[in-house]
Amino acid sequence: MTMQYVIFGILIIAAFMVDLWAHRKGNDPSFKEALAWTCVWVGLALGFNVYVALTQGSHQGMNFLMGYIVELSLSVDNLFVMMVIFAYFKVPKRLQHTVLFWGILGAFVMRGIFIIVGVALVQKFHFMMYIFGLFLVYTGIKTALEKKQDIDPQQNPILRGLRKLVPVTEDYEGDRFFVRRAGRLFITPLMVTVIIMEVTDLIFAVDSIPAILGITTDPFIVATSNFFAILGLRSLYFVLHRFLAYFKYLKYGLGFILSFVGLKMVLVDFIHIPILLSLAIVVGTLMLTMMVSLWERPKFK
Secondary structure, eight states, X not given: OHXXXXXXXXXXXXXXXXXXXXXXXXXXXXXXXXXXXXXXXHHHHHHHHHHHHHHHOHHHHHHHHHHHHHHHHHHHHHHHHHHHHHHHTTOOHHHHHHHHHHHHHHHHHHHHHHHHHHHHHHHHOTTHHHHHHHHHHHHHHHHHHSOOOOOOGGGOHHHHHHHHHSOBOSSOOTTOXXXXXXXXXXXXXXXXXXXXXXXXXXHHHHHHHHHHHTTOOOHHHHHHHHHHHHTTHHHHHHHHHHXXXXXXXXXXXXXXXXXXXXXXXXXXXXXXXXXXXHHXXXXXXXXXXXXXXXXHOOSOO
């Protein structure tokens, strides 16, 4: 298993460096370019899925696939929030790559911490499965039923406190996070955006880790499925810009999936749901969500 962690670590670092190289110009990529890179990252994850199935068995392979699909779906929901943050702070497209880079890097770190803590809690205190499960059921119902809200970063207490402590420049200063004027240190709106993005990553990690723990508590599968779902989100972000309207009912699908996974955790000691059936339910829900969304919007813009 140690060797598998080494292989995974090398693969993730190499992929992250390739992603940096792919977006080294920091400009707004074309739709075809973003879609091509998204396919590369998804293909890499599926290739790793095959590796897991061959080395650890088909059951672990299906656990990885289901975990990857669930975590990728939650990451897509996270990207929608990123779009709102970019729109609110009027982040120029040429600078969005910078914010996405630091946001995704922060997501890697936060997910890693939450994975270590979450797995340790579940393995040492079995009753945490029930707590996480009930939390997911609540989160799923809340996700499906809550009305569309206009997310206002201005109401974020972190942002309000930050502006009281540190002066903020009126305009962007290129890709700089700090500037000094008349002997005073200012932070730029770009730095403010990165901070709000990191807070958002923290909030989504709270939902994400219990979701994967409802599928498996194997640290290797939990970590790899999460990190592969995060990898390549920068490219996926620019793809989703075009198809935002076609995810109209995504929240209902996510709500159902989270509640389903939560119920699995609550009933883990009473009812065994085969992983293949669970995978079919998750994939079927996402496909149904997209089909219904496309039915209402049959023409691409």
